Amino acid sequence: xxxxxxxxxxxxxxxxxxxxxxxxxxxxxxxxxxxxxxxxxxxxxxxxxxxxxxxxxxxxxxxxxxxxxxxxxxxxxxxxxxxxxxxxxxxxxxxxxxxxxxxxxxxxxxxxxxxxxxxxxxxxxxxxxxxxxxxxxxxxxxxxxxxxxxxxxxxxxxxxxxxxxxxxxxxxxxxxxxxxxxxxxxxxxxxxxxxxxxxxxxxxxxxxxxxxxxxxxxxxxxxxxxxxxxxxxxxxxxxxxxxxxxxxxxxxxxxxxxxxxxxxxxxxxxxxxxxxxxxxxxxxxxxxxxxxxxxxxxxxxxxxxxxxxxxxxxxxxxxxxxxxxxxxxxxxxxxxxxxxxxxxxxxxxxxxxxxxxxxxxxxxxxxxxxxxxxxxxxxxxxxxxxxxxxxxxxxxxxxxxxxxxxxxxxxxxxxxxxxxxxxxxxxxxxxxxxxxxxxxxxxxxxxxxxxxxxxxxxxxxxxxxxxxx
Numbered sequence: 317x318x319x320x321x322x323x324x325x326x327x328x329x330x331x332x333x334x335x336x337x338x339x340x341x342x343x344x345x346x347x348x349x350x351x352x353x354x355x356x357x358x359x360x361x362x363x364x365x366x367x368x369x370x371x372x373x374x375x376x377x378x379x380x381x382x383x384x385x386x387x388x389x390x391x392x393x394x395x396x397x398x399x400x401x402x403x404x405x406x407x408x409x410x411x412x413x414x415x416x417x418x419x420x421x422x423x424x425x426x427x428x429x430x431x432x433x434x435x436x437x438x439x440x441x442x443x444x445x446x447x448x449x450x451x452x453x454x455x456x457x458x459x460x461x462x463x464x465x466x467x468x469x470x471x472x473x474x475x476x477x478x479x480x481x482x483x484x485x486x487x488x489x490x491x492x493x494x495x496x497x498x499x500x501x502x503x504x505x506x507x508x509x510x511x512x513x514x515x516x517x518x519x520x521x522x523x524x525x526x527x528x529x530x531x532x533x534x535x536x537x538x539x540x541x542x543x544x545x546x547x548x549x550x551x552x553x554x555x556x557x558x559x560x561x562x563x564x565x566x567x568x569x570x571x572x573x574x575x576x577x578x579x580x581x582x583x584x585x586x587x588x589x590x591x592x593x594x595x596x597x598x599x600x601x602x603x604x605x606x607x608x609x610x611x612x613x614x615x616x617x618x619x620x621x622x623x624x625x626x627x628x629x630x631x632x633x634x635x636x637x638x639x640x641x642x643x644x645x646x647x648x649x650x651x652x653x654x655x656x657x658x659x660x661x662x663x664x665x666x667x668x669x670x671x672x673x674x675x676x677x678x679x680x681x682x683x684x685x686x687x688x689x690x691x692x693x694x695x696x697x698x699x700x701x702x703x704x705x706x707x708x709x710x711x712x713x714x715x716x717x718x719x720x721x722x723x724x725x726x727x728x729x730x731x732x733x734x735x736x737x738x739x740x741x742x743x744x745x746x747x748x749x750x751x752x753x754x755x756x757x758x759x760x761x762x763x764x765x766x767x768x769x770x771x772x773x774x775x776x777x778x779x780x781x782x783x784x785x
Contacts, residue, residue: 597633631664736773
């Protein structure tokens with residue numbers, strides 16, 4: 317028929333059409349289909365089968381070319397997406413200070429600062445590419461990477477200890493310590509914990525020290541005597557005696573880390589230092605005595621430091637009899653007294669006005685060749701002066717100055733007061749002149765204060781005599 321369109325010639329095209337040609341052919345096929353339908357409706361249906369075949373071919377042809385256009389458009393969009401988002405960022409080989417680099421940076425800044433339509437695909441691609449740009453590692457991250465590379469595969473705790481000791485940055489050490497604990501087939505031991513805790517304590521990072529100590533007590537590693545002793549010392553320096561005693565109780569419960577002599581000495585010394593006044597000393601001495609008994613029950617033999625600490629504690633808590641008992645038991649513990657032993661003991665006896673016993677210990681100290689400290693001399697002079705033994709007090713003071721001791725103002729004042737009470741003001745004045753020539757430590761201010769005291773006593777005595785007469 318005249319209105320029928322034969323599409324065989326169009327289907328026989330062998331070359332690959334472009335997107336524009338495909339669009340034209342698709343539109344042209346639609347026009348032919350419309351013309352064919354109009355022609356058929358006008359001329360009448362001569363052959364129904366021919367009409368059905370023509371319509372089916374034109375419809376299939378139109379759908380085919382439409383799908384081809386859509387698939388090619390999708391491929392072009394995917395190629396554009398890969399070009400924008402997956403293209404690697406290339407660094408300019410020019411120097412930052414070179415003119416070309418400055419020009420490039422200026423243009424880049426100019427483009428980045430230009431207004432962009434956020435609804436356009438280019439704007440979203442620009443924003444995504446900006447977020448996807450890789451960031452350079454910080455200096456801390458680079459140092460961490462360098463130090464962790466020193467730990468080769470299959471490293472042991474000894475290797476970690478070596479790295480921790482070489483590193484001075486405590487924060488970086490802590491990061492390496494935590495990183496190593498997360499590695500497979502690795503577990504920290506008491507050496508690594510010991511080094512890490514010491515470094516943290518040196519920088520007063522007590523919060524992290526508490527975390528590591530809690531891990532050790534919870535069983536993160538097998539403890540050791542040196543580790544626990546270090547922890548106790550750190551807690552004592554931080555004035556956390558309660559926590560130190562908790563670590564000590566944990567040591568007593570273990571089978572291979574029992575408290576040692578160092579442990580007991582550290583705790584005893586810390587408890588004695590808490591004895592600041594008579595009431596506090598009474599409270600702490602009960603704990604000190606109990607700890608000393610636990611030490612003996614554990615078959616830990618005390619040394620001279622332990623016994624001196626006990627004597628010091630008893631002396632500060634006004635228990636001179638117990639202090640003398642420990643002093644006489646030293647031979648039983650195979651220990652010999654030293655200068656500190658006599659200093660603590662004599663001071664404790666003088667505080668309780670046990671002057672005779674103090675003088676006996678003082679003579680024993682001189683006979684053993686020890687030189688008493690200024691504290692001992694001042695305590696003896698004050699105790700003898702208060703006791704009315706002014707002659708012995710004067711002899712001790714002269715011996716003190718002869719051996720290089722330095723009496724304090726309280727010692728001079730106590731002796732002068734004692735002599736004035738006995739009515740020996742002139743003798744006190746002569747002694748002051750003697751001591752002023754021998755003792756360089758008696759400065760002009762102290763000397764004038766003592767002379768004024770003598771004058772006050774002299775005026776008081778004269779006033780009493782005039783009233784009597």
